[in-house]
Amino acid sequence: MKIMLVAAEASGDALGAGLAKALKSHHPDIAFVGVGGPKMAAEGIDSPFDIAQLSILGWIEGLRALDRVKARVTDTVALAVRERPDAVVLIDSWGFTIRVAKALRQALPGVPLIKYVGPQVWASRPGRAKTLAATVDHLLALYSFDAPWFEAEGLPTTVVGSPALHIDMTQADGGRFRTARHIVPDAPLLLVLPGSRPSEIGHMTPVYEAAVARLKADDPALQVAVVVAGTVAEDVTARIATWPFRVHLVQEADKYDAMRASTVALATSGTVSTELALAGVPMVIAYRFGALSYAIMKPFFTGKFATLFNTAADAMIAPELIQKDATPEKLAAVVARLLSDHAARTDQSARQTAALDLMGREGRDPSEIAAEAVLKVIAGKSEVRV
Numbered sequence: 001m002k003i004m005l006v007a008a009e010a011s012g013d014a015l016g017a018g019l020a021k022a023l024k025s026h027h028p029d030i031a032f033v034g035v036g037g038p039k040m041a042a043e044g045i046d047s048p049f050d051i052a053q054l055s056i057l058g059w060i061e062g063l064r065a066l067d068r069v070k071a072r073v074t075d076t077v078a079l080a081v082r083e084r085p086d087a088v089v090l091i092d093s094w095g096f097t098i099r100v101a102k103a104l105r106q107a108l109p110g111v112p113l114i115k116y117v118g119p120q121v122w123a124s125r126p127g128r129a130k131t132l133a134a135t136v137d138h139l140l141a142l143y144s145f146d147a148p149w150f151e152a153e154g155l156p157t158t159v160v161g162s163p164a165l166h167i168d169m170t171q172a173d174g175g176r177f178r179t180a181r182h183i184v185p186d187a188p189l190l191l192v193l194p195g196s197r198p199s200e201i202g203h204m205t206p207v208y209e210a211a212v213a214r215l216k217a218d219d220p221a222l223q224v225a226v227v228v229a230g231t232v233a234e235d236v237t238a239r240i241a242t243w244p245f246r247v248h249l250v251q252e253a254d255k256y257d258a259m260r261a262s263t264v265a266l267a268t269s270g271t272v273s274t275e276l277a278l279a280g281v282p283m284v285i286a287y288r289f290g291a292l293s294y295a296i297m298k299p300f301f302t303g304k305f306a307t308l309f310n311t312a313a314d315a316m317i318a319p320e321l322i323q324k325d326a327t328p329e330k331l332a333a334v335v336a337r338l339l340s341d342h343a344a345r346t347d348q349s350a351r352q353t354a355a356l357d358l359m360g361r362e363g364r365d366p367s368e369i370a371a372e373a374v375l376k377v378i379a380g381k382s383e384v385r386v
Helices: 008-027 038-042 057-064 066-083 094-107 128-134 147-151 172-179 198-218 232-239 252-261 271-279 291-302 308-312 328-340 340-358 366-377
Strands: 001-006 030-036 088-089 113-116 137-141 158-159 190-192 223-227 247-250 264-268 284-289 320-322
Touching: 001 008, 001 066, 008 030, 008 038, 008 088, 008 113, 066 094, 088 094, 088 232, 113 366, 128 147, 128 308, 137 147, 137 366, 147 158, 147 247, 158 252, 158 284, 158 366, 190 198, 190 252, 190 328, 198 223, 198 232, 198 264, 198 284, 198 328, 223 252, 223 271, 232 247, 247 252, 252 271, 264 328, 271 284, 271 291, 271 308, 271 340, 284 328, 320 328, 328 340
Parallel strands: 001 030, 001 088, 088 113, 113 137, 137 158, 190 223, 190 264, 223 247, 264 284, 284 320
Antiparallel strands: none
């Protein structure tokens, strides 16, 4: 059996690696081909190109990169035509994977196409549910509130759950992190997570630098750590090196220790918010798009919140400062309030944990459920019930 997995950014790379590992447990001799990053490469999937060039967010940024995206779509489809997989799993990254799916429908009409993570139609552009239903054979959805949107369009959907909800934090040790970095136990520690896309790093790190500078001016004892995502490690490291105060750089391997050690987190909106909530860290969420991209995209946003657990709870548990609100002054003020108020931190952490339960934290391993669903689709079952 040969399966093609296609991921175009860091979060998809992690999902693809988990799925590959689970599929191997069912078929030890399974072969993989595809597109992905370092985590998928560790599972034996050699990508024909670096997926960092596809990590794009924003309409204007997307238009500027369109020729590059089309070229990589052509490369991906050529790989599929050459390898003739038994199924193709297209992971997240709507703009890239929907183009690949449509091209594969023409090039290899008999190959089952499975989308892993659908577009967030509950937040923006619900018409994408119909587009996806007309293009792929099955959807692996992360959350129960995703499924009705796609099933209403006739797309068979399996809710697998989010792997981020099943991260094992029991081995994460905040004390170990503080000891290794010579941070005393009672020192306030702010963990900054600037993102994993190049565009996020470009938009957010200057804002975070200015916000942290304000916080450090008010409290020189404040310790600051910045997580360096593997896909943008060189860029982040170079930018942080110019900050005029001491920063503890955190590699992926130490990320969960750093979360456990932190007093408050300041994070770019994304999957990391779920990880922080699992670690019990009260957080402030921020995001900025390019100005023109945001002006074009804003009318299409229909959801209340950017953060998934806020959406699940239908409440602003973690403060969100988006676009014009994501200023150094506002971010510093909200973070400062959390740093200074133990009761507020405790309350927010508890509410975050409760919201994770609403998202489906209990249950089987999502990668295992996803693997079973993929194998059932390959076996020719159009309806999957797990």
